[in-house]
Amino acid sequence: MDNNHNLFSKAQQFIPGGVNSPVRAFKGVGGDPLFIATAKGPHMVDVNGKSYIDYIGSWGPMIAGHSNEHVLAAVHAAVDRGLSFGAPAEAEVTLAEQICNMIPSIELVRMVNSGTEATMSAIRLARGFTNRDKIIKFEGCYHGHADSFLVKAGSGVLTLGIPGSPGVPKAVADLTLTVPFNDLTCLENLMAEVGDEVAAIIVEPIAGNMNMIEPLPGYLEGMRSLCDQYGSVLIFDEVMTGFRVALGGAQELYGVKPDLTTFGKVIGGGLPVGAFGGRKDIMDYIAPNGPVYQAGTLSGNPLAMAAGSAMINLISEPGFYTYLSGQTQKLVDGLQAVADEAGVPFSSCNQGGMFGLFFTDHKVTGFNDLKHCDEDKFKRFFHAMLEQGVYLAPSAYEAGFVSSKHNDDIIEQTLTAARSAIMA
Ligand code: PMP
Numbered sequence: 001m002d003n004n005h006n007l008f009s010k011a012q013q014f015i016p017g018g019v020n021s022p023v024r025a026f027k028g029v030g031g032d033p034l035f036i037a038t039a040k041g042p043h044m045v046d047v048n049g050k051s052y053i054d055y056i057g058s059w060g061p062m063i064a065g066h067s068n069e070h071v072l073a074a075v076h077a078a079v080d081r082g083l084s085f086g087a088p089a090e091a092e093v094t095l096a097e098q099i100c101n102m103i104p105s106i107e108l109v110r111m112v113n114s115g116t117e118a119t120m121s122a123i124r125l126a127r128g129f130t131n132r133d134k135i136i137k138f139e140g141c142y143h144g145h146a147d148s149f150l151v152k153a154g155s156g157v158l159t160l161g162i163p164g165s166p167g168v169p170k171a172v173a174d175l176t177l178t179v180p181f182n183d184l185t186c187l188e189n190l191m192a193e194v195g196d197e198v199a200a201i202i203v204e205p206i207a208g209n210m211n212m213i214e215p216l217p218g219y220l221e222g223m224r225s226l227c228d229q230y231g232s233v234l235i236f237d238e239v240m241t242g243f244r245v246a247l248g249g250a251q252e253l254y255g256v257k258p259d260l261t262t263f264g265k266v267i268g269g270g271l272p273v274g275a276f277g278g279r280k281d282i283m284d285y286i287a288p289n290g291p292v293y294q295a296g297t298l299s300g301n302p303l304a305m306a307a308g309s310a311m312i313n314l315i316s317e318p319g320f321y322t323y324l325s326g327q328t329q330k331l332v333d334g335l336q337a338v339a340d341e342a343g344v345p346f347s348s349c350n351q352g353g354m355f356g357l358f359f360t361d362h363k364v365t366g367f368n369d370l371k372h373c374d375e376d377k378f379k380r381f382f383h384a385m386l387e388q389g390v391y392l393a394p395s396a397y398e399a400g401f402v403s404s405k406h407n408d409d410i411i412e413q414t415l416t417a418a419r420s421a422i423m424a
Contacts, residue, residue, distance in 0.1 A: 150165040359396075
């Protein structure tokens with residue numbers, strides 16, 4: 001009896017496409033998505049009882065492994081105090097203070113319920129602050145599903161080949177200008193033309209929604225000076241990279257200070273949380289201090305705040321990122337060796353607990369380089385790994401995530417699976 005297949009058939013009767021978020025649907029690789037029953041440490045178990053080493057980590061949050069005992073204990077304790085108050089509570093202050101202390105560019109931070117809410121609110125704030133309407137984003141970057149961002153976006157939008165989504169009014173999409181990632185000249189030229197009308201440049205400082213692409217040296221610095229020159233707000237979307245590539249996120253790694261930053265994933269410890277924060281003079285434009293409206297019935301939810309704080313405590317332990325980065329490095333080095341031995345063109349990218357895999361020997365520095373990657377090879381590799389109990393992101397355009405529970409044994413098991421999967 002295939003419980004998974006039965007559940008997916010039933011899900012399709014009641015849920016569009018059988019999933020509540022398109023990237024889960026295996027559209028990029030074919031086949032039925034896995035329905036998960038339980039998860040612990042580096043493993044997830046599907047409804048047929050098969051166990052997988054998980055390299056998705058709920059798309060980022062599970063940096064300390066699934067069902068981490070410290071996070072669970074914090075949530076259990078919070079449950080007993082009450083699920084939601086709709087009034088301020090200490091847990092919100094605790095998490096906000098942790099974030100502000102950890103990231104020098106954040107003077108004030110506002111909690112929301114998802115990454116999309118964080119980016120959407122940050123853009124509204126930047127527009128209100130500058131009194132300008134246009135924004136610039138980069139081809140292949142994904143900032144959630146708010147109207148302004150579904151223009152040449154990455155992630156599921158890219159996997160499904162949707163250049164712009166129906167339902168987004170043209171008048172809104174026209175305000176989102178796009179340029180290729182990692183091409184500073186292109187950005188300089190655009191800013192020379194329209195810089196005075198640009199409210200914000202929003203960027204994933206490491207692009208993680210078109211596989212994983214690091215910024216070229218000087219690129220983020222160039223963006224910073226253009227924003228200073230034209231009075232535009234620089235927004236780093238660190239929903240994925242925040243607390244993932246380093247404790248202080250990509251801004252710490254590259255030493256570039258944005259005006260606003262958006263967070264999600266890790267700061268919720270697995271519960272629905274997003275946040276945006278940054279310069280006090282800008283953040284003071286948000287209601288109730290200022291005129292830019294933003295709100296949320298469940299924002300700062302006590303369970304989510306407890307999970308987030310427990311997670312921040314865990315990742316603040318000395319040596320956490322050194323170990324995590326080391327394990328990610330072992331994984332990508334091991335996969336490179338496996339591919340080299342098999343004579344398969346392959347390259348990779350990694351920072352902290354985040355990695356990208358490419359079936360090409362070209363150096364991938366931009367969206368167009370992804371065309372050189374062998375997507376069919378990725379699909380075969382993905383399924384062969386899945387068969388052997390290794391769960392990679394089901395798309396050639398998604399980054400992968402390692403947790404602190406991916407110990408040497410887990411990495412070795414992954415590489416053993418890869419040795420045969422690479423021949424697929
Ligand atoms: N920004 C980035 C960089 C993301 O990777 C994502 C989600 N993958 C989002 C925003 C949107 O976050 P959410 O799915 O929580 O709305």
